[in-house]
Amino acid sequence: MAFYSDEIIQELKQQTNIADIIQQFVPLKRSGAGRFVCRCPFHNDHSPSMNVNPQMGIYKCFACGAGGDVFKFVMEHEKMDFKAAVEWVANATGFPLPELGSPVAPEIAEERTLVRELNDLAADWFVEQLPKSEKVLAYIGARHLSEETRRFFKVGYAPEGREGFLSYAAKHGFSPRQLVEAGLAVERENGGIADKFRDRLMFAIENLSGKVVAFGGRVLDKDKKPKYLNSPETALYKKGEILYGLSKAKSEIPKAGSVVLVEGYFDMISLYQAGVKNVVAVSGTALTEKHAEILSRYTKSAYLVFDGDEAGRKAALRTIEIVLPAGIVPKIVALSRPSGEKIDPDNFVNEHGSTAADDFRSELSKAEDWLNYLSHITPTDTIEERAKFVTHLKTILVNMRDRELQNQYLRLIAERYGTEANFIGIQAKEEKNRFHHESDMEMAAPIPEDEQVPWNALPPMELRFVNLIIASPSLWEPASVFFDLDFASSGVSLLASEILDELLSTALAEYSEHKEINLMRLHDSLSPIPAQVLESFGEETWQPDAAQKEFLESLAELEIRTAERFRDALKVKPITAETMSIRLELHQFASKTIRARLRSETDVSRDPTFFKDLLDYRTKLVEYSEKI
Numbered sequence: 001m002a003f004y005s006d007e008i009i010q011e012l013k014q015q016t017n018i019a020d021i022i023q024q025f026v027p028l029k030r031s032g033a034g035r036f037v038c039r040c041p042f043h044n045d046h047s048p049s050m051n052v053n054p055q056m057g058i059y060k061c062f063a064c065g066a067g068g069d070v071f072k073f074v075m076e077h078e079k080m081d082f083k084a085a086v087e088w089v090a091n092a093t094g095f096p097l098p099e100l101g102s103p104v105a106p107e108i109a110e111e112r113t114l115v116r117e118l119n120d121l122a123a124d125w126f127v128e129q130l131p132k133s134e135k136v137l138a139y140i141g142a143r144h145l146s147e148e149t150r151r152f153f154k155v156g157y158a159p160e161g162r163e164g165f166l167s168y169a170a171k172h173g174f175s176p177r178q179l180v181e182a183g184l185a186v187e188r189e190n191g192g193i194a195d196k197f198r199d200r201l202m203f204a205i206e207n208l209s210g211k212v213v214a215f216g217g218r219v220l221d222k223d224k225k226p227k228y229l230n231s232p233e234t235a236l237y238k239k240g241e242i243l244y245g246l247s248k249a250k251s252e253i254p255k256a257g258s259v260v261l262v263e264g265y266f267d268m269i270s271l272y273q274a275g276v277k278n279v280v281a282v283s284g285t286a287l288t289e290k291h292a293e294i295l296s297r298y299t300k301s302a303y304l305v306f307d308g309d310e311a312g313r314k315a316a317l318r319t320i321e322i323v324l325p326a327g328i329v330p331k332i333v334a335l336s337r338p339s340g341e342k343i344d345p346d347n348f349v350n351e352h353g354s355t356a357a358d359d360f361r362s363e364l365s366k367a368e369d370w371l372n373y374l375s376h377i378t379p380t381d382t383i384e385e386r387a388k389f390v391t392h393l394k395t396i397l398v399n400m401r402d403r404e405l406q407n408q409y410l411r412l413i414a415e416r417y418g419t420e421a422n423f424i425g426i427q428a429k430e431e432k433n434r435f436h437h438e439s440d441m442e443m444a445a446p447i448p449e450d451e452q453v454p455w456n457a458l459p460p461m462e463l464r465f466v467n468l469i470i471a472s473p474s475l476w477e478p479a480s481v482f483f484d485l486d487f488a489s490s491g492v493s494l495l496a497s498e499i500l501d502e503l504l505s506t507a508l509a510e511y512s513e514h515k516e517i518n519l520m521r522l523h524d525s526l527s528p529i530p531a532q533v534l535e536s537f538g539e540e541t542w543q544p545d546a547a548q549k550e551f552l553e554s555l556a557e558l559e560i561r562t563a564e565r566f567r568d569a570l571k572v573k574p575i576t577a578e579t580m581s582i583r584l585e586l587h588q589f590a591s592k593t594i595r596a597r598l599r600s601e602t603d604v605s606r607d608p609t610f611f612k613d614l615l616d617y618r619t620k621l622v623e624y625s626e627k628i
């Protein structure tokens, strides 16, 4: 089976902040030094047991043992296989993956890069064009959009004329043909190429990581058609997978405990500006199962704020059917003026001024439960109507993934409409297009015994020494000099613990290959137990001076301990004149030579010969090891 190369996967991992990815599923809290904690989504966690370490690119739950890298998290959380997880992460970060097993692979990757660059260029250009037009400024002003909000959401203007963006892009080296590919220009019937968006207010559509992937263009003159013009689907943009505003709202939704779903760009932006930030818009398309899937990662509760007209009612009906199976319980909100006239969220915010956010939340508190909403708009007077309605409700419920929620609703419906609390005769939808596959579900298993770190067997001083070196870039070079290849191949190890020895030598190999110790790469190249030791390293950092001093003192101490270990090894051998004399020499070497040298200085880092002496002792130790 075709698969992405290790290089590609490594590059993607290096470019991905695991905290950004996990944050999309679970709220994270800072724990210092760029690390985070959260409640573990893989067991019933009541206190934050999961640690997320962006430098190492890993997460770890200390309660249930779940842990791994960004791909493992997505695999386990979203029940995907590895390849799908790689693609998911690439999509979330806007990373161009090559097309698999296809001869056009480089072109596709190139196209994604091209579309991304052109979208960025266009977004900035549209934003810069807006203030140049009096007409558009007046339009924006009437909607009370602040300059800050406008720039935050990259709201811009595509001017009239056929070649505004075309010629700007040409100055940046893009051909008209490339603009067509990116969906920013169109071919005309006469064979020429013209800007796709002309005289339109432009909304930049971002993916989850905040990269511009498409545009929505809205007419200013409401008689013009079409009212909305969207980018076509490109290598970066799949309409059914992107919700407008989610890149901004995603951290607000878990905080608020719900999402507010609206219909238009302006509805979304107005509410956000007013302070209702857990809002996203379904724009340019009806809500899809994929949308619901994505939203369900952030919340289990949605408010549908759709227009009061027939189209809005249909959209609400369809949305209820889509979000419930994904485990999101919808409520329906109808906004109106005191006169009873129905209005959209944008009007509501503008008409309520400074109290808009509070007034809007008070409307949310009056929202109607989806079941009541459906029963109000559906005739259920006759037995036939009731039967049809109950069948319809059960058809929605049968696809629900949350079994308990499903049971609760089924019982409620049974009580209300006097039906059986079961799904006999109701057909569930095919599962094949779903993200989640029960059969793939694997609970995070506890770490097997033979992969547990024998913490009691790790000398604390050695543990600290290895941590010190890895955490101190100023020590990477001297440590590599000390633990050079000759010493490594001598068979003498200063560290009594093989686990720590493996960790240190892998770190130094990483340094000699890349001239730096990249924690993510290091973590990847370790076997499971040393990897766990690396994960346990605290957030301690050392000032270069303090690091140097502790490094030299620790080296001396480790040399002393090594000499003593040699002596202990001789104790179990038959006593001969020779072994006795080496034992004595080793004792002298440890205490008289090294210990005395260590004590002769108050600050060994000030003595330029100290390191050189340590290197000599090291050579001496190798000589002893050959005698015993």
Ligand SMILES: [Zn+2]
Pocket: 040, 041, 042, 043, 045, 049, 061, 062, 063, 064, 065, 066
């Ligand atoms: Zn856990």
